[in-house]
Amino acid sequence: MITAFITLGLFDILDILLVALLLYQVYLLIRGTVAINIFVGLFLFYLMWLLVRALNMELLSSILGQFIGVGVIALIIVFQQEIRKFLLILGSRYNVNQKFSLQNWFTNDEVGFEEQEINSIATACEHMSKSKTGALIVIAKNTDLQTYADTGKIVNSRVSGTLLESIFFKNSPLHDGAVIIANNRILAARCILPVTDSTNIPGSLGLRHRAAIGMSQATDSHVITVSEETGNISYIMGGNIKVRITGVELKKFLAGDYSGFIV
Numbered sequence: 001m002i003t004a005f006i007t008l009g010l011f012d013i014l015d016i017l018l019v020a021l022l023l024y025q026v027y028l029l030i031r032g033t034v035a036i037n038i039f040v041g042l043f044l045f046y047l048m049w050l051l052v053r054a055l056n057m058e059l060l061s062s063i064l065g066q067f068i069g070v071g072v073i074a075l076i077i078v079f080q081q082e083i084r085k086f087l088l089i090l091g092s093r094y095n096v097n098q099k100f101s102l103q104n105w106f107t108n109d110e111v112g113f114e115e116q117e118i119n120s121i122a123t124a125c126e127h128m129s130k131s132k133t134g135a136l137i138v139i140a141k142n143t144d145l146q147t148y149a150d151t152g153k154i155v156n157s158r159v160s161g162t163l164l165e166s167i168f169f170k171n172s173p174l175h176d177g178a179v180i181i182a183n184n185r186i187l188a189a190r191c192i193l194p195v196t197d198s199t200n201i202p203g204s205l206g207l208r209h210r211a212a213i214g215m216s217q218a219t220d221s222h223v224i225t226v227s228e229e230t231g232n233i234s235y236i237m238g239g240n241i242k243v244r245i246t247g248v249e250l251k252k253f254l255a256g257d258y259s260g261f262i263v
């Protein structure tokens with residue numbers, strides 16, 4: 001044991017750091033969800049197995065060992081959704097599709113949000129906030145949102161504040177569900193988003209906000225909500241929600257997160 005510590009090399013330290021980083025990322029991913037309880041349960045189970053093995057309790061250790069033996073498969077089944085989310089975030093953060101796309105190597109036409117479009121989204125949200133018109137707007141980054149757009153009605157129109165307001169107008173046939181903005185266009189309306197299973201969301205926030213948080217966890221897109229009940233504007237990204245923001249703050253967030261961004 002002591003020898004092992006004495007021969008601790010550079011790669012061992014790197015190994016430990018990488019495992020710590022991995023565990024931290026897993027913690028960030030499952031923090032606030034029911035998965036954290038399962039994770040703690042499994043960890044305690046593993047510690048117990050180590051303990052009974054160290055105490056040479058043959059029978060118990062072989063029974064627990066049987067479970068540990070199929071542990072990896074059980075982990076994949078239990079954490080199926082989290083593993084999917086982790087790979088999705090990893091894939092879209094170091095983006096695969098766009099950074100390495102041949103098109104980017106040969107063309108220089110970055111399609112970012114123009115200030116005018118950011119302003120029109122923010123102004124529409126301000127108007128809807130004043131009139132207490134509920135809204136749910138997803139703005140794509142790297143992740144392809146076509147599967148989500150397919151759950152609604154395709155609009156495929158230039159980003160316009162007036163159009164956003166008309167879509168969410170209470171009597172409009174498209175007002176229910178979410179609008180998805182991608183590639184600088186309003187791609188679809190009436191879309192259904194995945195609802196988060198996080199347990200640490202204030203009870204005052206209903207399904208619209210839970211769907212916005214869920215979408216920001218499942219993809220790298222950022223989401224805006226306007227509450228029908230309070231008129232509050234919220235900005236959601238990576239599972240975190242900034243509630244009660246002003247139109248000016250919304251413009252600032254959008255400008256920071258999307259200006260010059262290849263969408």
Ligand SMILES: Nc1ncnc2c1ncn2[C@@H]1O[C@H](COP(=O)(O)OP(=O)(O)OP(=O)(O)O)[C@@H](O)[C@H]1O
Pocket residue numbers: 134135136175176177178191192193194195204205206207208209210211226227228229230
């Ligand atoms: N999974 C979902 N995907 C897309 N839109 C959804 C989803 N869930 C709810 N919504 C939209 O949110 C609307 C309001 O839902 P709800 O009142 O439960 O949410 P809320 O967070 O309390 O919103 P508000 O503060 O506006 O009342 C629904 O009518 C629907 O348009």
